[in-house]
Amino acid sequence: xxxxxxxxxxxxxxxAGTMLGTTASMAQMVDSKRxxxxxxxxxxxxxxxxxxxxxxxxxxxxxNTSNVKNLEVAWMHFPGRTTRGMQSMPLxxxxxxYYSGSYSRLFALDGATxxxxxxxxxxxxxxxxxxxxxxxxxxGIAMGDGKIYVGTVDGRLIAVDMKTGKPVWDTxxxxxxxxxxxxxxxxxxVRGKVIxxxxxxxxxxxxxxxxxxxxxxxxxxxxxxxxxxxxARKTWGNDTWRVGGGGGWMPGTYDAxxxxxxxGTANPSPLYxxxxxxxxxxARPGINLYVTSVIALxxxxxxxxxxxxxxxxxxxDFDSAIGEFVMIDRGGKHYMVHPNKSGFIFVYxxxxxxxxxxxxxxxxxxxxxxxxxxTGELIGRRDFSAGPQSEPxxxxxxxxVSWNSGSYSPKTGLxxxxxxxxxxxxxxxxxxxxxxxxxxxxxGANFKMAPPPSGTIYGHLxxxxxxxxxxxxxxxxxxxxxxxxxxxxxxxxxxxxxRGILHAYNAETGTELWSHDxxxxxxxxxxxxxxxxxxxxxxxxxFGGLVGDDYGSMFGExxxxxxxxxxxxxxxxxx
Amino acid sequence: xxxxxFFICTLVGSILLFAEPYVAQxxxxxxxxxxxxxxxxxxxxxxxxxxxxxxxxxxxxxxHSNGGREAGRCPKLAGSTRSDDFIxxxxxxxxxxxxxxxxxxxxxAQIQNILHYIRSLQP
Numbered sequence: 001x002x003x004x005x006x007x008x009x010x011x012x013x014x015x016a017g018t019m020l021g022t023t024a025s026m027a028q029m030v031d032s033k034r035x036x037x038x039x040x041x042x043x044x045x046x047x048x049x050x051x052x053x054x055x056x057x058x059x060x061x062x063x064n065t066s067n068v069k070n071l072e073v074a075w076m077h078f079p080g081r082t083t084r085g086m087q088s089m090p091l092x093x094x095x096x097x098y099y100s101g102s103y104s105r106l107f108a109l110d111g112a113t114x115x116x117x118x119x120x121x122x123x124x125x126x127x128x129x130x131x132x133x134x135x136x137x138x139x140g141i142a143m144g145d146g147k148i149y150v151g152t153v154d155g156r157l158i159a160v161d162m163k164t165g166k167p168v169w170d171t172x173x174x175x176x177x178x179x180x181x182x183x184x185x186x187x188x189x190v191r192g193k194v195i196x197x198x199x200x201x202x203x204x205x206x207x208x209x210x211x212x213x214x215x216x217x218x219x220x221x222x223x224x225x226x227x228x229x230x231x232a233r234k235t236w237g238n239d240t241w242r243v244g245g246g247g248g249w250m251p252g253t254y255d256a257x258x259x260x261x262x263x264g265t266a267n268p269s270p271l272y273x274x275x276x277x278x279x280x281x282x283a284r285p286g287i288n289l290y291v292t293s294v295i296a297l298x299x300x301x302x303x304x305x306x307x308x309x310x311x312x313x314x315x316x317d318f319d320s321a322i323g324e325f326v327m328i329d330r331g332g333k334h335y336m337v338h339p340n341k342s343g344f345i346f347v348y349x350x351x352x353x354x355x356x357x358x359x360x361x362x363x364x365x366x367x368x369x370x371x372x373x374x375t376g377e378l379i380g381r382r383d384f385s386a387g388p389q390s391e392p393x394x395x396x397x398x399x400x401v402s403w404n405s406g407s408y409s410p411k412t413g414l415x416x417x418x419x420x421x422x423x424x425x426x427x428x429x430x431x432x433x434x435x436x437x438x439x440x441x442x443x444g445a446n447f448k449m450a451p452p453p454s455g456t457i458y459g460h461l462x463x464x465x466x467x468x469x470x471x472x473x474x475x476x477x478x479x480x481x482x483x484x485x486x487x488x489x490x491x492x493x494x495x496x497x498x499r500g501i502l503h504a505y506n507a508e509t510g511t512e513l514w515s516h517d518x519x520x521x522x523x524x525x526x527x528x529x530x531x532x533x534x535x536x537x538x539x540x541x542x543f544g545g546l547v548g549d550d551y552g553s554m555f556g557e558x559x560x561x562x563x564x565x566x567x568x569x570x571x572x573x574x575x
Numbered sequence: 576x577x578x579x580x581f582f583i584c585t586l587v588g589s590i591l592l593f594a595e596p597y598v599a600q601x602x603x604x605x606x607x608x609x610x611x612x613x614x615x616x617x618x619x620x621x622x623x624x625x626x627x628x629x630x631x632x633x634x635x636x637x638x639h640s641n642g643g644r645e646a647g648r649c650p651k652l653a654g655s656t657r658s659d660d661f662i663x664x665x666x667x668x669x670x671x672x673x674x675x676x677x678x679x680x681x682x683x684a685q686i687q688n689i690l691h692y693i694r695s696l697q698p
Contacts, residue, residue, distance in 0.1 A: 083672040130676045429632035440680045446642035549648035
């Protein structure tokens with residue numbers, strides 16, 4: 001009897017052990033199902049924006065308004081070779097933190113201690129990197145089906161094993177040696193495919209979005225953002241779609257309900273057009289589809305489902321490449337909220353990209369007099385003739401908003417987003433048309449940062465209703481912060497600023513509750529995750545982006561002497 | 576040792592093979608934006624400064640504020656005390672993490688035009 005009991009107990013333990021083992025194994029598998037429910041998984045940060053809903057929000061509340069004063073550094077990690085600072089977004093799954101540094105170097109770290117689990121440093125084309133302007137930073141990674149995915153500035157998409165860091169496949173997608181452009185943005189994993197958008201913008205190329213088989217690395221489809229359809233080609237006079245720029249250098253998102261990928265596209269090339277009669281004349285006659293647009297693609301075929309061009313014939317470098325597509329359901333409606341670089345926030349019907357509202361986050365703008373909130377039509381647009389422009393252009397080329405993300409808290413119903421108040425003096429120059437895809441930038445202007453009509457340059461964190469734009473509170477910064485924002489279920493909003501201070505605010509009131517000096521400006525991501533039942537906040541510190549390069553001349557120290565090749569991943573927890 | 580020598584020779588040869596046709600294509604066919612600008616602009620033969628100004632606004636004005644007249648993302652160029660050789664070398668080879676190398680974008684004549692433009696800027 002005793003022996004029988006022992007056997008039963010042993011069998012029960014075996015079954016329980018097997019079940020636990022199975023559960024643990026399942027928990028470690030980041031598959032499509034887990035990714036599609038990531039918004040309900042508070043302990044992890046499985047993709048660039050946390051979940052496909054793009055909230056940049058953590059459901060963790062262990063760190064909250066009453067104890068945030070006890071936040072302190074738990075561990076740090078120094079990636080090295082931090083040329084142009086740190087601009088990526090870390091990810092976290094099952095207590096492991098993954099992130100990329102410059103040169104697409106990958107790191108997997110124990111989330112509780114910072115212990116290095118593996119690294120992967122791809123060999124890149126250094127001669128090409130020496131010719132690139134927007135390089136060698138990397139803005140993030142994706143995970144799914146047991147692999148980590150990263151793009152490279154020499155035009156490759158690489159998959160490595162999530163547990164070991166060993167390379168699985170390495171696919172060349174762009175002839176970067178000819179075109180100069182490559183990949184700096186994070187990929188997006190969607191149901192067995194890895195989607196990634198190329199640089200483009202001011203380069204005379206066809207910026208393209210690619211889909212690759214996550215298992216094999218084989219290219220499945222590609223979509224040209226300048227010549228993807230006959231309809232698009234007709235909107236570029238003189239066949240300028242061949243060198244129209246565009247691309248999509250930040251990750252979009254995936255709407256599983258309609259099986260649709262949403263992606264934001266970059267600006268056209270050249271940046272500035274010298275003809276006010278741009279419909280029929282000038283550098284790229286026509287409205288230039290599908291640059292400076294949000295496009296909806298079928299993930300299986302790459303076919304265009306629908307789109308909205310936010311700024312027809314973008315003449316100001318206010319592109320739509322910002323990858324934030326915030327999904328909000330309210331009053332029976334399904335919205336998609338997307339910030340345009342101009343500082344205007346577009347609110348769409350998620351079914352068809354029909355404009356539901358447009359509201360300005362910034363106060364200083366004169367590239368248009370306004371944007372019709374019902375139709376999205378530009379009102380009183382400002383186009384140029386060659387020569388110096390009589391008044392500064394607002395906002396500045398650096399954008400009314402930058403490419404880093406805001407945050408939406410489903411708890412407060414508020415959207416936290418940084419706005420920038422600055423302008424440029426501008427001289428438009430008639431350059432010679434470029435007719436074939438080739439190396440280097442095509443700008444067509446000289447410019448300089450300038451203060452706005454309202455006074456001095458500044459930035460502001462706004463807490464607004466994401467659909468109506470109604471302001472609840474605002475915090476001003478003497479220098480616009482350039483990093484992403486994080487809100488949490490602890491009723492906190494974290495803002496890593498450009499000076500190097502990480503701030504925590506009360507999400508309801510905007511009252512500052514805590515701050516810490518990370519010693520160098522922030523220009524990248526911030527997340528929260530759980531490891532060993534403890535909540536952590538991980539922020540990237542390291543300055544040197546293209547916008548930040550102006551800070552030394554605009555604001556003096558500490559930016560004048562701030563290193564452009566240093567940085568760390570700094571991770572906080574409660575004492 | 577022999578293997579290493581062979582490897583280095585192969586490597587150098589590969590680099591030369593890669594680099595030579597690329598530059599030649601740019602210079603002969605005018606296939607780079609800069610080359611196209613220079614070859615198709617009637618101003619290039621008569622006014623190197625004007626040609627340099629157009630080249631500058633195509634690819635350099637992105638970083639060098641106000642046409643190189645003021646410091647911004649990159650240094651002010653007007654009134655530069657750097658030698659011609661220094662400026663030419665910097666345009667060709669760049670500086671890691673700060674300025675791209677334009678040696679495969681601009682040919683020597685175009686770099687001279689850009690230099691003319693920079694020297695024409697009032698300090």
